[in-house]
Amino acid sequence: MKAALYLRVSSESQHTDNQLPELQNYAGRRGWEIIAVYAESETAWKSGHQQELARLLHDCRKGHGRVDIVLCWALETGYRGKGRRQF
Numbered sequence: 001m002k003a004a005l006y007l008r009v010s011s012e013s014q015h016t017d018n019q020l021p022e023l024q025n026y027a028g029r030r031g032w033e034i035i036a037v038y039a040e041s042e043t044a045w046k047s048g049h050q051q052e053l054a055r056l057l058h059d060c061r062k063g064h065g066r067v068d069i070v071l072c073w074a075l076e077t078g079y080r081g082k083g084r085r086q087f
Helices: 019-029 052-060
Strands: 002-007 033-039 069-074
Touching: 002 019, 002 052, 019 033, 033 052, 052 069
Parallel strands: 002 033, 002 069
Antiparallel strands: none
């Protein structure tokens, strides 16, 4: 199975350094191949610039690398507000 990783933070005091190895280990234990890592370089939700999320969604829609599964640190990574779905 081909996996893409999506890393992000919700505050400036957080960082994605802990997310990458955990998600790599999770995929590795399952024998999944990581074909792409999408990491927001700043608090994307606050700044309104989810460039990596947009790139991830574009790549998935276009079939780039044929992603089978997207892994993220927390389920709320793709959600904001009262049930508003980001993707």
